[in-house]
Amino acid sequence: MTDLSIYLSCESDTVTLARQVAEAARKGDIIGLTGNLGAGKTAFARAFIQARTGIDEVPSPTFTLVQVYDRDTGSPSIWHMDLYRLEPGADVEELGIEDAMADGILLVEWPDRLDSATLENWVEITLSLADDPSARTVSIGAHGDLARAFHGRIAKATAA
């Protein structure tokens, strides 16, 4: 399965992509957001959460490491993690990562901070700076067979 490559010319393109991915996401789906500081991982997560919950206020979980958003009964909660400041050897169980993976949709910035065995089936969205200050390139790939269905739904949603 080939990675998707997308060019975002401005921040509203990032918002549009986040909305499309939000529509494609189902309970149990995991998105790892990778890319340098300031690449737009939180901007993407914020637009994703706003699209799914209608909640305006979506702070970066820079220091709390995790923020949970519940919509209403019947729709999965959304777990937003930023693991940049995760201490090496810290217990990620305490962040609720098992619950997030079982019952919610997990968005995790800096997933490389986790033990490589923690995430098994996940979609990786990598944001990179591009030629223009407001432009980004994005690559979307899948890790693990079970992430392929989600990746396929994203491919469909972004092709429209």
Ligand SMILES: Nc1ncnc2c1ncn2[C@@H]1O[C@H](COP(=O)(O)OP(=O)(O)OP(=O)(O)O)[C@@H](O)[C@H]1O
């Ligand atoms: N096309 C774009 N997509 C996303 N963000 C953009 C874009 N163009 C400009 N920006 C700006 O880039 C910055 C991205 O910051 P953001 O906090 O989302 O980065 P981050 O990847 O989460 O960084 P960190 O690793 O520090 O958490 C914001 O100030 C945003 O307004």
Ligand SMILES: [Mg+2]
């Ligand atoms: Mg961030």
